[in-house]
Amino acid sequence: xxxxxxxxxxxxxxxxxxxxxxxxxxxxxxxxxxxxxxxxxxxxxxxxxxxxxxxxxxxxxxxxxxxxxxxxxxxxxxxxxxxxxxxxxxxxxxxxxxxxxxxxxxxxxxxxxxxxxxxxxxxxxxxxxxxxxxxxxxxxxxxxxxxxxxxxxxxxxxxxxxxxxxxxxxxxxxxxxxxxxxxxxxxxxxxxxxxxxxxxxxxxxxxxxxxxxxxxxxxxxxxxxxxxxxxxxxxxxxxxxxxxxxxxxxxxxxxxxxxxxxxxxxxxxxxxxxxxxxxxxxxxxxxxxxxxxxxxxxxxxxxxxxxxxxxxxxxxxxxxxxxxxxxxxxxxxxxxxxxxxxxxxxxxxxxxxxxxxxxxxxxx
Amino acid sequence: xxxxxxxxxxxxxxxxxxxxxxxxxxxxxxxxxxxxxxxxxxxxxxxxxxxxxxxxxxxxxxxxxxxxxxxxxxxxxxxxxxxxxxxxxxxxxxxxxxxxxxxxxxxxxxxxxxxxxxxxxxxxxxxxxxxxxxxxxxxxxxxxxxxxxxxxxxxxxxxxxx
Numbered sequence: 001x002x003x004x005x006x007x008x009x010x011x012x013x014x015x016x017x018x019x020x021x022x023x024x025x026x027x028x029x030x031x032x033x034x035x036x037x038x039x040x041x042x043x044x045x046x047x048x049x050x051x052x053x054x055x056x057x058x059x060x061x062x063x064x065x066x067x068x069x070x071x072x073x074x075x076x077x078x079x080x081x082x083x084x085x086x087x088x089x090x091x092x093x094x095x096x097x098x099x100x101x102x103x104x105x106x107x108x109x110x111x112x113x114x115x116x117x118x119x120x121x122x123x124x125x126x127x128x129x130x131x132x133x134x135x136x137x138x139x140x141x142x143x144x145x146x147x148x149x150x151x152x153x154x155x156x157x158x159x160x161x162x163x164x165x166x167x168x169x170x171x172x173x174x175x176x177x178x179x180x181x182x183x184x185x186x187x188x189x190x191x192x193x194x195x196x197x198x199x200x201x202x203x204x205x206x207x208x209x210x211x212x213x214x215x216x217x218x219x220x221x222x223x224x225x226x227x228x229x230x231x232x233x234x235x236x237x238x239x240x241x242x243x244x245x246x247x248x249x250x251x252x253x254x255x256x257x258x259x260x261x262x263x264x265x266x267x268x269x270x271x272x273x274x275x276x277x278x279x280x281x282x283x284x285x286x287x288x289x290x291x292x293x294x295x296x297x298x299x300x301x302x303x304x305x306x307x308x309x310x311x312x313x314x315x316x317x318x319x320x321x322x323x324x325x326x327x328x329x330x331x332x333x334x335x336x337x338x339x340x341x342x343x344x345x346x347x348x349x350x351x352x353x354x355x356x357x358x359x360x361x362x363x364x
Numbered sequence: 365x366x367x368x369x370x371x372x373x374x375x376x377x378x379x380x381x382x383x384x385x386x387x388x389x390x391x392x393x394x395x396x397x398x399x400x401x402x403x404x405x406x407x408x409x410x411x412x413x414x415x416x417x418x419x420x421x422x423x424x425x426x427x428x429x430x431x432x433x434x435x436x437x438x439x440x441x442x443x444x445x446x447x448x449x450x451x452x453x454x455x456x457x458x459x460x461x462x463x464x465x466x467x468x469x470x471x472x473x474x475x476x477x478x479x480x481x482x483x484x485x486x487x488x489x490x491x492x493x494x495x496x497x498x499x500x501x502x503x504x505x506x507x508x509x510x511x512x513x514x515x516x517x518x519x520x521x522x523x524x525x526x
Binding site for chain 1: 371444466467485519
């Protein structure tokens with residue numbers, strides 16, 4: 001049994017940020033990630049980030065991953081386990097980790113769950129044909145492994161991921177025939193839509209995919225406009241020739257460990273699915289178990305980094321570690337979150353987070 | 365309409381356009397940012413104080429066209445690739461449009477390319493005047509376009525002599 005002060009599951013933007021601040025206070029941390037590298041989804045993000053200076057605005061996601069990782073590199077109080085899956089959390093506070101093909105037991109005094117999110121699937125005919133991909137897989141193939149997933153693509157979903165990955169497909173030399181979106185509006189940032197549109201890619205709102213066609217792999221797609229109740233309009237089906245159908249139809253929090261830990265969960269559609277209730281320290285209803293990033297509710301990497309800092313700070317100070325002006329720091333981080341969630345685009349998330357937050361008066 | 369198909373309306377564009385007189389004077393930044401999202405780095409990138417400090421990061425950028433000299437730093441910094449430089453004083457017949465470009469291979473200086481509008485439709489031909497690579501990896505492409513297309517051309521496509 002390995003005893004550690006703070007175990008962090010997930011080395012993406014939230015986990016890296018949590019580790020960074022926890023180490024700053026003097027605490028020791030074990031960072032566990034099932035991937036081959038730290039950074040999580042950041043390493044696939046080739047676009048410049050939005051937000052303000054504090055959240056690395058104008059810097060590309062992949063650069064942010066490097067900056068966060070560099071800040072931790074070689075820290076004597078940090079241990080990093082890559083290729084390691086945290087597969088179970090038990091009532092006695094033991095975390096089991098599959099590492100080097102062995103189940104290793106870890107007993108953390110504090111646990112931060114920053115496992116991110118999983119992609120949603122969409123039901124349509126032949127959606128199991130090779131050539132139907134999630135947007136995350138397309139990004140992994142292209143941006144990590146340098147493998148083209150196809151030649152001609154249909155993108156399903158005009159949220160930020162659908163728009164950004166469409167642009168990345170173009171950058172990789174793939175033709176994007178169209179982006180279809182069942183909602184009557186583009187869900188992603190308009191600037192992403194505009195930069196895609198001016199290259200000539202049509203963005204078809206109130207449109208869906210009905211079927212993939214092909215015998216052994218995708219050779220085409222049937223797309224169709226939908227009415228205001230999302231029913232396909234008969235007789236308007238169109239076939240387009242594509243060998244890649246990329247799904248970007250939303251994410252849900254990866255919450256298995258939170259369920260296992262017995263955290264009180266709530267279905268919050270604005271956050272993408274079941275999300276844990278948490279207080280102003282990002283502590284769940286299970287004492288000593290914290291959450292940050294998309295596993296707390298699907299948002300942006302910029303908010304994940306801030307939540308990670310809140311959780312890391314709270315976990316470390318609860319162990320007795322001190323940092324100058326901790327209270328002011330925490331208030332500043334909440335102010336950053338509030339800023340990032342402002343405006344009409346942040347409305348959904350604001351509503352969702354409000355439902356998930358508990359004990360707001362007693363925690364500070 | 366941006367929220368429907370990614371194309372700004374004429375009203376959107378009119379709301380941010382500098383005056384004819386200002387355009388005639390020379391290079392100026394055109395910030396095609398119409399949605400209140402939390403984003404304000406253009407303020408930090410501008411070294412001339414032409415972009416007003418944001419009271420709230422979700423405000424739309426406010427630019428003082430008299431202070432802006434079209435230096436194009438904000439074009440490099442804008443995460444949305446939404447800023448362009450238009451220089452209608454370049455010559456009598458041709459205007460210069462600077463746009464952010466994140467594709468490879470880069471065009472050659474002197475190359476003739478297809479000039480595209482905001483819908484990606486070909487509206488004419490353009491000559492690549494300058495290709496300026498930056499540390500941020502957003503390349504600045506200066507195109508020479510017919511004067512009447514200065515506020516239309518926002519992208520280009522390489523092809524056989526445009």
